[in-house]
Amino acid sequence: METKVVNFEAVKTGIANLFGDYMEGSTDKKMFCIFPSTHDNIDLIDLIIEKGSTHYKDFNYIDNSCSFEAISNIVSQYDNIIYFENSESTHSKELSKYLDKNPKDVFKFTRIFDWSFELFEQAFNAKRETIRRINESVIYKGWNSSVCSVKSNSGTDLEIALSQQYGWINSYGLTMGGHPSILPPSEAATYSDKINGILVGDGAINTNFKFDYDPRLGEYPIKIEFKDSQVVNFECPNYFIQSFLKQYFSIGNANRVGEVGFGTNVGLKYFVDFQSHLNERWPSLHLGLGAPNQGERIDWGSVYHLDIITNDTVIIFDNDIILQNNSYKVIEGNINLDGIPMGYADTL
Known part of the structure; x- marks a missing residue:
């Protein structure tokens, strides 16, 4: 069965739509991203950092081999925190316990599954x-x-x-x-x-x-x-x-x-x-x-x-x-x- 060739301009547009529309990013907000630690799609990480930095006042990141403590220590410093995932949730139990104790922080967290170029090429075309x-x-x-x-x-x-x-x-x-x-x-x-x-x-x-x-x-x-x-x-x-x-x-x-x-x-x-x-x-x-x-x-x-x-x-x-x-x-x-x-x- 034919495999589609990814349109990289569409990928860039999708990343911009994610930060600008779905995340409501702006230059007075701060973003923190947790990327998969498998080091797949390094070029995609570079694109996200490039585009994300234009939407936010402060844009930082880490890979998901980190402890949840490293994440919980910085929650107060950021407006949005994104977990980019493959198919399984990172820090699932730890984050659930944290949000039980800090329910207002739930609005800061987003999980984005299907880590791939295809995700950004397609998922965020519709507003x-x-x-x-x-x-x-x-x-x-x-x-x-x-x-x-x-x-x-x-x-x-x-x-x-x-x-x-x-x-x-x-x-x-x-x-x-x-x-x-x-x-x-x-x-x-x-x-x-x-x-x-x-x-x-x-x-x-x-x-x-x-x-x-x-x-x-x-x-x-x-x-x-x-x-x-x-x-x-x-x-x-x-x-x-x-x-x-x-x-x-x-x-x-x-x-x-x-x-x-x-x-x-x-x-x-x-x-x-x-x-x-x-x-x-x-x-x-x-x-x-x-x-x-x-x-x-x-x-x-x-x-x-x-x-x-x-x-x-x-x-x-x-x-x-x-x-x-x-x-x-x-x-x-x-x-x-x-x-x-x-x-x-x-x-x-």
Whole structure:
């Protein structure tokens, strides 16, 4: 499968958009960055330092082999602190304990996953306000609808019951709920225990565990049949993926849908060839199999989570088309989300 050539001018623009839009950087603020210690993409670090220094009064950095004590000692000196991550969180337990004791400091911290040139080439093309409006439109319409229908030319044909019994995730880079803000954006997600029909995953897969195989599915789509939100049949023309799915679905509750996800990052241009939240943010439907996103609202759980991501679907809430040709219908004017149970991050 073809690997895209990175556009370095787009990378520079993405870095500028991160600091200028998502981080609201300015020359009267101070920024501190923690980079991966693997020394991958040294040129990318140089670009971030170069661009970041133009947005902030003071711009400093360290690699993540440092102790958390080194970070906690400088929190008071900075307005923003970014952890650039590969796929796992650095100082996760230590930072959680620190924020429990210092809750006001949560607004300083951001975790940015998928450390790569592709992250900056794609993730920050759409403005945060654009993504916020899309998310709020999806959540408002979903909350006030009873059925979500999803169809695609590749064969997806799903009926998803929507219920106000379940909450929503509203991920667009906002810090809420005592946890750092999470990037890349963006996604709106909920849960349903009544999903029936066929899903054709022709975009990519993503996992919450190590997965070294090319996750893109364009050349070998996964076809899954669901009954009451459980997998009853599946097939994939790729032998490795088929074997992987057979093993995965044999794990307790891993064959149950734990998430109904709507990727909302309309600035993405292509699926990347490595395990990445970028693929999950693609503007279409994805279903998360395994670990659910509802906490105590449901009575089952799973350690593992596998996202099956579609490429191009038509999504209808009741009789209202909300997504077509990877473009969302956005509500004009004020959107009132009062009373909707809401989380603001889908990973920590």
